[in-house]
Amino acid sequence: MTAEIKKIIAGAESELSPYKANYRRGYSPITELWWNSLLTGSRELPVQGTPAEVSELLAEVNAAAAGGMPRAAAEEEQTGQLSLGLRLEPPADESELWQLTFWAESREEGEFWLPAAAIWSSTEREFTLWGKRYRNIQQQLLNALGRAAGISPDIRRALDVPAPTGAELEPERLYFFLKESVQQLRERGITVQMPSRWSREGRRRIGMRMKMQPPQGGIDGPVQPSLGMEELISFRIEASLSDNPISEEELNALVEAGVPFVRFRGEWIEVDPKEIRQVLRYMKRHEGGEMSAADWMRLEAEDGEERLWKGMSVTGMETSGLLASLMHGDLLRNLPARTVPEGLHGTLRPYQERGYQWLAALSGLGFGVCLADDMGLGKTIQVIACLMERALTVPAGAKHQPALILCPTSLLGNWQRELQRFAPSLSVHIHHGGRRIRGAGFAELAASHEIVLTTYHLAGRDSEDLAAVQWSTVVLDEAQYIKNHRTKQAQSVMKLSAPHRIAMTGTPVENRLGELWSIFHFLNPGYLGSYHSFRQRYVSGEGGERLQELHRLVSPFLLRRLKSDPDISKDLPEKLELKSYCPLTETQAALYQGVVDEMLGVIGERSGMARRGLVLSSLTKLKQICDHPQLFRKEEGRSGRSEQSGKMEVMFEVLDSIAELGESALIFTQYVAMGELLVSRLAKRYGETPLFLHGGVPKRERDEMVHAFQEGEGPAFFVLSLKAGGVGLNLTRANHVVHYDRWWNPAVENQATDRAFRIGQHKNVQVHKLICQGTLEERIDELIERKKNLSEQVVGSGENWLTEMSNRELQELIELQNQDWM
Incomplete structure (x- = not known):
């Protein structure tokens, strides 16, 4: 029978809950617990008490048997309860005594406090507040004080007098009260207030x-x-x-x-x-x-x-x-300015000279530094100027030590040409290729040059050779290549010996904390602690709160300027042209050499139109090979083969930097098939299929493409064929123009660039020209540079002017060069 009753009560327990007494364990009368046990069927509620409490319970039950609800449940909605509040106040005037005062606090309205003196002096046993009736208020406060006295000896002593209102605490007793009593009191639901000014200050x-x-x-x-x-x-x-x-x-x-x-x-x-x-x-x-x-x-x-x-x-x-x-951040103001090396063939812009001064000053003081200027601001020439200054200021009698530059393979040609262009007086050794010198011979060769240029890949493979040399300076270009400190090449770089270290990166390393640690561990080993402690302090858990601390640590050694900075933008031209030199893959080099051999083998037997046709078709093949092997193979290339292109890899590096900055780019190619290949590879890499405008696109669709791109809808990259997209379009959303392949008439390229560089463009435009090193692309570019100030008739239009070259000139134009280290 009892089990069935409990089952019924359990089913209706939610409906019975409003009738339960609102008790707090340890304080409520036994009667309230007993009535609640009758209204609870889901669990047992133990009810125990002293003989006096049991007698009180029997009286309540007998009264309820005569009719009506339990008193506690019936009055729940309107009866309030008081608890004890304690307030601690510092001494006044010259007194040494702290004041602990007693207050009655409403459990239901926690912000309502009455001083104990008001409770004791009241002639009423109850009062009503906001619809709640507080009964037996003196008894409630006295009971609460009695429970607190069981915890705190200081409160217990205060109860020796009638109507206690507080206690006085000497500094020694205050310390004991705070240390031994406060936490226990708060755990029993007693509020202890500290003076806000004192607790804060x-x-x-x-x-x-x-x-x-x-x-x-x-x-x-x-x-x-x-x-x-x-x-x-x-x-x-x-x-x-x-x-x-x-x-x-x-x-x-x-x-x-x-x-x-x-x-x-x-x-x-x-x-x-x-x-x-x-x-x-x-x-x-x-x-x-x-x-x-x-x-x-x-x-x-x-x-x-x-x-x-x-x-x-x-x-x-x-x-x-x-x-x-x-x-x-004002080191340069307190150091004498350094003169730009006389042997530097080039003029530093004002912000570049400031960068050079900063690099030279901090390197001279023995600190490793990171030049993190935005892409296109000329980090290379600033570093070259610094290397020249160091080479020219070697103390008399000091042993010569070469500088080492590490870069991605795709930038090896860029560095070689920039060093030849800006610092022709520095002797440069390129450590690359299958025939590179190893062992003791490498150390001797390095010692006979001012600069040794190699790649991150070889830093891992030839780590012992590189570590055996005492370098004057080690420069890391695209320093994010060592962002994973666990890789072999990163660990090899860390072992290099040099008193001066420079890292270059165009990416905002401030937002990549793991990468930042790795770069700084190379620059200034141990400065940011171990990788584990760094992650624990700045990356994991509440590390975000310490980012200002991290900024203060790294900012003295990190120079980051953006193209949008007011003092930088005024130094920049509106249009900045950048050339990126691209290596051929082994497949590309073999295909290229095959076309060269075939052409040179028969050109002597041709004349007139036949010769012109052979030259043009051969040049087209060579350009297609430079673009991508699949473009040259045609049907073979579409059969599922996944071949690599050195030019495409360099393009991805450029576009990665553009994407990280949240900017947009136009990518021009003269071949529709190459445009289709670019669209496919870009979609795979960036997760979005770029727009592609070519001669086969209807006018209506063409207009929709232009509108969508200009309005910022869809991908940030727009592929265009040079003829279809080179004129008549306004694409000022883009502030980057990439010429994937070259139309060897500067006027045609400039017309394409002007799709972005025109009225309505509010940013400086960067023009990226991709050139395969050691090929006809590089030598024709050099030829155009020499002749670009002459009339257009000298260069001609298209590529017809190339057919008028002699056999010897053509051979010099198209033969592969420097392939021993490519």
Whole structure:
């Protein structure tokens, strides 16, 4: 029978809930628990009590048997309960006594507090507040005080008097109350309020202020030949209370007080005697100390109570001299300007000269630096100027040490040409290809050159050879290639020996923390700690709150300028032309050489139109091979073969940077089949199929494409055939133009570029020209550069002018060059 009743009650329990007494475990009368047990069928509610409580329960049950609901349930909606609130207030005037006052707090309306004195003096046993009736208010408060007295001896002593309103606490008792009682009281539902001003400002840290001492010779003396991460920084210390200096006598007085709550300089504060004794002991043994520049910079970058030295809080740091200038970002103002090397063949724009000065200054001081200028701002010439300056300032009698430049294979040709163009006086050795020198021979060869140029790939394969050389400088171009520090090539790069290190990247490394650590571990090993500690502090969990600290750490060694920066944009031309030199793959080189051999084998037997036709068809084949093997193979290329193109790989590197910046590009090709291949590969790489405009697109669809692109709808890349998209279009959404293959008439290329570079364009336009190195593309480009100031008739239109070359000129034009290291 009992089981069936419980089953029925359990089914209706949600409907019975409003009639249950609202009790709090440990405080409610046994009667309320018993009535609730009758209305609960889903679980057992144990009911136990003293004989007096059981008698009270029987009385309640007998009263209920005569009719009506249980009193607790019937009055639940209108009866309120009081609990105890405690308020702690600091001493007034010169008193040493803290005040702990008692208050009655409404459980239902937590913001309603009545002082205990008002409860004791009330002649009424109850009052009504916001529809709630509070009965037996004096009894409720007295019961609550009795329960609190069982926890706190200080409250227990206050109950020795009639109508207690609070307690007075000496500093020693205050410390005990806060340490032993407050948490237990709060766990029992008793509110303890602390004075807001005191809880926020009362706790004072005792620590040290560190004042950096100038090096011998004074701060304003001659520039030090080296500073670097391992340079020892001397400093003096003084004790401090939060941010204010404090004397040793005042510290001793705080210790002698023996309590953590003391009146000091006219106000009450909380101190930690253990901290004071620790600082006193350290000051008696040391007037100052030394630490490395890296440790000093890390310590100054930290915030708040986490900043510790020798286990003690560091409340302030005073940095001076060159290190202060470096950390505040005004180092160049405090160093004499360096002259741009006379042997540099080129003029640095104002922002480029500032970059050169920054690179040279920090490298000269012994710090590794990262030049993270936006793509197209000329990072290469700034670094070349710095390398020239270092080569020209080698101290007399010092042993010659070459500089090493590491770059992706696709940029090897770019570096070779930029070095030849801007610094022809520097001797350059290219360490690449199957016939490259290894072992002891490599070390001798490197020592006989100012610059050694190689790739990241070979940094892994030839790591022992590269690590055996003492380099003057190591430069990493596209430094994100070492973003994964666990790879063999990244670990090989870390082992290179050089006092000066430069990283170059056009990507915003500030947003890639793992990559940032890897680059800085190369530049200044150990500065950002271990990879595990770095991730734990800045990447995992609450690391986001420390990003400002990380910014303060890296900003002295990272120079990032954007094309959109006001002081940069005014230095830039409206149209900036960039050439990217692309290596041929082995397949491309073999196909190219086959066409060259075939043409040269029969050209001597042809004349007139037959010769012109042979030259034009051969040139077309060579250009198609440079674009992509599949374009040359035609049907074979569409049969599912997945071949590689060096030019396409370089294009992807350019487009990756454009995509990361959220910008748009027009990609021109003169071959429809190449456009189709580009669309396919771009869709696969970026997840969106780009628009493709060519001669076979109807006018209506063509207009829709242009409108969609201009309005920012769809992909950021737009592929166009040179003839169909080269004139009559307004595509100013794009601020990049990529000429995938070359139409060897500058006027035709410029017309295509003007689709983006025209009225309505509010950004500087970058024009990227892709050129296969060692091929006819490179030599025709050089020829056009020499003749671009002459009339168009000299160069001619299209490619017909090439057919008028002699056999010897054609051979020099199309033969592969430098393939031993490509």
